[in-house]
Amino acid sequence: MISPFEIVAPPISGLGKFTIFLIQEMGRIAVFFFKGFLLIFSIPIQLSKIIHQVYFIGMKSVFVVSLTAAFRATTRW
Numbered sequence: 001m002i003s004p005f006e007i008v009a010p011p012i013s014g015l016g017k018f019t020i021f022l023i024q025e026m027g028r029i030a031v032f033f034f035k036g037f038l039l040i041f042s043i044p045i046q047l048s049k050i051i052h053q054v055y056f057i058g059m060k061s062v063f064v065v066s067l068t069a070a071f072r073a074t075t076r077w
Helices: 004-040 047-074
Strands: none
Touching: none
């Protein structure tokens, strides 16, 4: 004979596992948020990477700016 506990236990067990999973995920999200928040206010000591990126972005945009300026110069409003 099947006891009532055997019928009720699997859904309740699944609900408990899901609840624990949600709490763990909320904890992971909170840790991620707080680490990101703290990193906003830390001073990056990567000046060489910043200079490299500024140079890269500037040199890659010269063609686009020139092309846009050329089309702008040929159209009249």
